[in-house]
Amino acid sequence: MSSNWKSFLALFLPCILVLLALESLLRPNPRERNYEAFTEMVYSRAAESLSPSASLPGAMTQQSVAPGVVIRGQLPFHYGPGPEEAQRAGRELLNPYTDEPHVLARGAEIYLRFCTVCHAGDGGGQGPVVKRGMLPPPPLGAARALEIKDGEMFHVLTLGQGNMGSYAAQISAADRWKVIRHVRLLQESVR
Numbered sequence: 001m002s003s004n005w006k007s008f009l010a011l012f013l014p015c016i017l018v019l020l021a022l023e024s025l026l027r028p029n030p031r032e033r034n035y036e037a038f039t040e041m042v043y044s045r046a047a048e049s050l051s052p053s054a055s056l057p058g059a060m061t062q063q064s065v066a067p068g069v070v071i072r073g074q075l076p077f078h079y080g081p082g083p084e085e086a087q088r089a090g091r092e093l094l095n096p097y098t099d100e101p102h103v104l105a106r107g108a109e110i111y112l113r114f115c116t117v118c119h120a121g122d123g124g125g126q127g128p129v130v131k132r133g134m135l136p137p138p139p140l141g142a143a144r145a146l147e148i149k150d151g152e153m154f155h156v157l158t159l160g161q162g163n164m165g166s167y168a169a170q171i172s173a174a175d176r177w178k179v180i181r182h183v184r185l186l187q188e189s190v191r
């Protein structure tokens with residue numbers, strides 16, 4: 001055997017022995033988990049929802065939204081209730097939708113589902129619940145409904161007006177704008 005081989009074995013064999021010794025020392029029972037060196041990687045600190053968590057600010061799992069963040073699908077509505085705010089919405093907000101067929105189709109669907117019960121299919125205000133004693137809404141073809149701008153109507157649907165409640169929880173902002181396009185179409189037909 002050359003001297004090269006000898007020195008190689010002299011180096012290599014002790015290394016193997018040390019590794020085997022370490023292995024049996026750190027993992028005495030092969031049925032058990034390995035020795036855990038960095039436990040942070042093994043056990044995550046993920047918090048249970050709605051339970052306090054020491055690793056989050058204020059120990060709260062549900063953090064409040066950071067200032068300036070807009071939640072997806074929830075564009076802020078910077079108007080309070082009342083007629084003045086409704087008029088301001090009328091001046092400042094524009095309907096993002098035009099009378100494209102898919103917009104009108106969706107608007108008609110929303111109107112049928114949410115508005116017909118009171119306003120009736122033709123907007124005249126004699127829907128089924130009115131026939132059963134509820135105060136009739138003003139006709140959507142009357143002067144006031146014709147005059148109010150889309151933004152003001154959006155305010156009515158978002159925050160309600162008088163006897164009509166808010167529809168913000170049931171109808172998404174996009175659908176509220178689309179149903180307004182349908183109301184405009186109704187108004188054209190009853191004029």
Ligand code: HEC
Nearest residue numbers: 114115118136137138144145153156161162163164167179
């Ligand atoms: C529960 C019955 C009811 C439902 C459902 C309802 N409305 Fe109304 N709506 C009313 C009443 C009542 C008023 C009159 C409110 C007032 O000024 O006191 C009104 C007012 C309005 C006005 C303002 C009209 C005006 O002349 O001031 C608009 C526009 C309108 N509704 C649109 C809608 C649309 C669109 C829907 C469907 C998304 C809808 N409403 C669903 C009862 C209802």
